[in-house]
Amino acid sequence: MTVRFTVYSRPGCHLCDVLVAELRDQTAGADVGIEVVNVATDPALESSYGLDVPVLAVDGEELCRHRLDRARVDAWLRAAGRDGAAAAVAE
Numbered sequence: 001m002t003v004r005f006t007v008y009s010r011p012g013c014h015l016c017d018v019l020v021a022e023l024r025d026q027t028a029g030a031d032v033g034i035e036v037v038n039v040a041t042d043p044a045l046e047s048s049y050g051l052d053v054p055v056l057a058v059d060g061e062e063l064c065r066h067r068l069d070r071a072r073v074d075a076w077l078r079a080a081g082r083d084g085a086a087a088a089v090a091e
Helices: 014-027 043-049 070-079 083-090
Strands: 003-009 032-038 055-058 061-065
Touching: 003 014, 003 070, 014 032, 014 070, 061 070
Parallel strands: 003 032
Antiparallel strands: 003 055, 055 061
């Protein structure tokens, strides 16, 4: 089963770019998908997040805001049976 991460973002957001890059590094080699969603293109998302981005979510649950929480990402990878990639990153 592929883990699907969603990053709520907006163009020109440096913290968003950093979070996505770090998430890609952390999940390299794991069976994951990363979708970056521009909150400015959807009025409901704009209302929910505004400038409070980036937000990382998976399966509808928010994992972190503004900075990548590596421990929570590792936990999701382990739960999805992707612990080999998580263990390699944690070392």
